[in-house]
Amino acid sequence: MCRWLAYSGTPVLLDTILYKPAHSLIDQSLHARMGVETTNGDGFGIGWYTQTSGIDTPAVMRDVGPAWNNRNLREIAQHVTSPLFFAHIRASTGTAVQQTNCHPFRHGRWLWMHNGSIAGFHEMRRELCVAVEPSLFPGMEGTTDSEVMFYLALTLGLEEDPPGAVARMVGLVERTGRAHGVENPMQMTVAVTDGESLWAFRYASGGGARSLYYSTRVDSLRALHPDVSFLQELSDETRLVVSEPLGDLPGAWNEVPEHSYGVVRPGDDHLRPFVPAA
Template identity: 85%
Template structure:
């Protein structure tokens, strides 16, 4: 499958969150502990918002090679600073290793990334694609189930109601899958953002969903670990959501419960029950 992280908070260099942690996303690209595969080398992507440019549209860098030896990623990570970052390392579930299949996916000011799969996607792909709103369909460039999920969510109202749209997307995929004899079609952790808030979802039609964790509140971590300089440099609103913990720092990470979504925004974050809805 894949590994990903979403960062929201005090602007930091990409290097701080991508390379410096003991079990950073770059380390996970070779040595994942909780993923289906140990190695995630089928491409990577990083998306970030640069508020000083006066645009809400995120920048996205994607490549087909492994993240661990990409010189361009290493170069920009030491110079680009952002308050909201998505990063993803890919292990393909069967679709081609190509740039247009790397996450995060972008539409306007929105970004989306996914770990998991639509079971039996090759059977369901045509019907699911037909359900995408025609003008949005023309924007789809790749061949992954993840991108189809994103554009289905956009079709079903993501820009107005992210939790409701994702729930309707999952409901549509499940209904379509079961009509084709796929009993349990959805396995996912998803992160989506409009540059202001981050929504993160953990859900599986059956069984245990892919791993997902969120960071403990910064003020609590400062009390536990007053010697950790990073905690002294970031605001109380700073949060990370990750496929697997970036460090073994005691008390730093909390597992997102099954069938749950979380919302992270300045001054507020919360967890809610997630369930599919009819589309």
């Protein structure tokens, strides 16, 4: 499968999160502890928002090589500061290793990334693609189940109601899968953002969803670890959502419950149950 992280909070250099932690996402590209594969070398991508006036869409950089030795990624990470960014390292589940299949995917202000798979996707791919709104369909460039999930969610109201749209998307995939004889088609952790709020989902049709964690409130971490200087530089609103913890700092990480989703936004973080729509 894949590994990913989503950051929201005090603007930081991407390098601070992508490279410096003991078990950073770059380290996970070679030494993942909780993924299906130890190595995630089938491409990578980053998407980030800037505070530049007049720029409404996030920047995206994707490549097909492994993240651990990409000089362009290292260069960007050492010079780009962002208050909200996504990063993803890919382990293909059968679709081609090409730039258009690397995450995150972008539509307007929106970014989307996924870890997991749709079981039986190749058999139901045409049916799912036909369900995408015709005006959105030209935006799909790749061949992954992840991108189809994104465009189905957009079709089903993502821009107005992200949790509801993802629930409707999963419900559609499950109904389609079962019509094709696949009892438990959906396996996912998903992150999606409009540049202001961040939603993260953990769900699997038959249980056993892929790992997902969120960081403890920064003010609580400062109380636990007053000697950690990095925490002094972050606002109380800063949050990380990750496929697996970036380090072993006691009290820093909390597992997202299965069949739930979380919302990260200034002053209003919460976890709620996730139920696919009938």
